[in-house]
């Protein structure tokens with residue numbers, strides 16, 4: 001990677017190379033494997049009928065429920081045969097430019113560590129369950145797999161235009177919290193939704209959040225919450241539609257037209273929106289996470 005590229009001020013652990021990859025995957029304990037199995041079983045109780053079929057099929061193709069934390073070598077081999085992607089272990093959140101570089105080369109950096117029983121329900125830093133269970137099955141879909149690679153390439157361009165926040169919003173509202181239509185019904189494909197039990201129900205069926213058809217210009221101007229359920233979810237027609245709206249777009253022009261800060265609040269509904277469900281925002285108005293408000 002070029003030496004002049006912006007480097008985020010993260011402190012790299014001594015054993016990790018410049019590519020931020022761990023030399024090898026963690027040796028998980030029996031308890032780590034048990035945590036994976038319990039998380040897996042919990043999601044399987046929630047996701048059928050709520051997760052996109054591409055995700056459910058991906059889980060099956062990669063056989064992620066065979067017990068314990070998957071071995072990245074085996075996973076990469078299976079995934080490689082399907083779409084040419086691999087999964088590589090990283091110690092923590094990694095700097096943006098390194099993250100983009102891996103994606104652009106069809107490598108998905110996945111957190112090595114797994115949460116504990118104490119943080120079973122919620123952790124802020126993405127662990128191996130969020131990264132591998134939530135993200136990796138989606139990479140078996142050929143169009144989605146291409147979108148992720150193109151997203152990586154788009155990252156460096158966003159850095160040059162100083163519009164990383166806008167591109168981050170796109171990632172947030174698609175890769176992490178995206179919804180899609182399947183035979184007229186809303187289904188989740190975002191990893192942030194798929195890796196947690198509460199948001200899977202809230203995003204797909206909740207009365208509180210808005211569900212709005214995705215418009216890239218609008219989404220890249222929209223603020224987002226990182227530590228609570230989303231007030232708004234954006235819905236795509238298909239992965240082909242997402243690809244068309246982003247990759248087949250002139251991002252240079254788009255970046256030049258974007259203001260440096262977000263224009264729309266994360267709960268806003270604006271005139272141009274194609275609204276599927278206008279949320280009550282009851283959960284947010286009652287105080288959200290920490291207030292004890294029910295995620296309705």
Ligand SMILES: [Fe+2]
Pocket residue numbers: 126130131135176191192
């Ligand atoms: Fe994620």
